[in-house]
Amino acid sequence: MLALQSLTRNQLNHIPYVKAPMTESIAKWLTALAIIGPPLLAQQNSLHRPAPCTIRSVEFEGWHGEEVANEWVRLTFVPQLGGRLMQFAFDGHNYLFVNPAYKGKYISPDEAGGRWINYGGDKIWPLPEGNGDEQHWNGASTALDDGEYKFTVVSQSPRCIVRLEGPPDKPTGLAYTREISIGSDSPEVLFHAIAKNITGHSITWSVQSVSQYDLADAQDPKRYNHDFWAFTPLNPNSAYLNGYHVYDGLATDPSFKPRGGLFRLNWKYLENEVWLDSTAGWIAIVDGATHYAMIEKTKYFSGASYPGKATVIFYKNGPSLRLSDDGMPHMTSSNVEETPYYMEAELNSPMAVLAPGETDTMDSQWFPTRASLASISTVTDAGLVIKPLAAIKASGRTEISGSFGVFFAGELRAFMYDVEGTEKNEIRLQAVRPQDPIDVHQTISVGPEIVRISVHLIDTDGLDRGALGEVSLATSEEQR
Secondary structure, three states, X not given: OHHHXXXXXXXXXXXXXXXXXXXXXXXXXHHHHHHHHHHHHHHHHHOXXXXXXXXXXXXXXXXXXXXXXXXXXXXXXXXXXXXXXXXEEEOOEEOEOEOHHHOOOXXXXXXXXXXXXXXEOEEEEEEOEOOOOOOOEOOOOOHHHHOOOEXXXXXXXXXXXXXXXXXXXXXXXXXXXXXXXXOOOOOOEEEEXXXXXXXXXXXXXXXXEEEEEEOEOOOOOOOEOOOEEEEXXXXXXXXXXXXXXXXXXXXXXXXXXXXXXXXXXXXXXXXXXXXXXXXXXXXXXXXXXOOEEEEEEEOOOOOOOOXXXXXXXXXXXXXXXXXXXXXXXXXXXXXXXXXOOEEEEEEEOOOEEEOOOOEEEEEEEEEEXXXXXXXXXXXXXXXXXXXXXXXEEEOOEEEEEEEEEEOOOEEEXXXXXXXXXXXXXXEEEEEEXXXXXEEEEEEEEOOOOOOEEEEEEXXXXXXXXXXXXXXXXXXXXXXX
């Protein structure tokens, strides 16, 4: 009987086989059921409430770690390693690169002697980089990147929030703090980074979120993943030629495939660093081999000054073309042990002038999901759009289709509008989860007055998370 709650009011008015004497009373009952349908749905969803998120100490790859987890994701931090988030798993899939050369090891900044020790994982860095003056970070192992951070549990209910506080870093004049949180009802991860001026004079820095994604082939780690992609929207008014700037490496790198307003990067094993001044505030990472995706978001501040004008940077590790001492070109090592497979996805904050004791912050979000194809159209508040919503109307029926990855569990609903923009009907399409690729292919009944359909994600608490797509219907009855 509860299945009737999925019927729309229009569908309820057309249920056949109701005997005449009972029509009025049953119609009243059905109408009441349609009205209380959403509460009943919420009641059904509440029968399986996710378990609370958890925080516990763990051993990870030979290090002492701290794990923050819920039913969807598992975040493993190693505070000793510059407060790094060393691994992120969603639905059992690991995303981040962990350098096998340093597993279980710790090399202090003093022991590093100016070298950069790349453990992998995810961290925050200062920009701009360089060694020309004190207002550039030279990328060496310092307290900022390799010092031991203090791990604190801020809250375990209703959200699990942890804090990582770093030691003062003399070369940059900064001290970093990161707060990371998850709830129990979705795989969404929130990051709040704080950069503090610990000196007695003004300094100017940008905060950069740096995530190293593992590019090894899942079936053969000695090979790289040939179907790994990164996307971000191109700025139509870009300060860069062609919408992007190759900071290092081949300008004609075959990895770059811009098209349809998107910068598209299909990872190749060549060292390269490319800058983009995208204003969209998101990047999408898609593993076409496993169909797992990650969306990283941060706010874009119009009119702000970004380091080198770049809001997004992709760095590809790999062999590079160099000149020998006698001026002859040669390729650097392609030994995977010396040059491992990984890519850095970097989001930048605007440059900030900090007076003594002042702080600057950067907020970002991660939304892991699934992608049925290694291609995307756009990203919305509700999820990843792979194939945009489409509709074909014929003889009073409309066939809608599209491919998506969602950020929250719940259901998809189609909202229908007339030419005046008035909502006339609503149809529940299907239940969805972030760990499942979503392919919509459904025929629905649409009245002749409907000219527009919008598909929204409604989460398990009944909250509208926004549209995945909207499509206009042709005025002609026949489109085929």
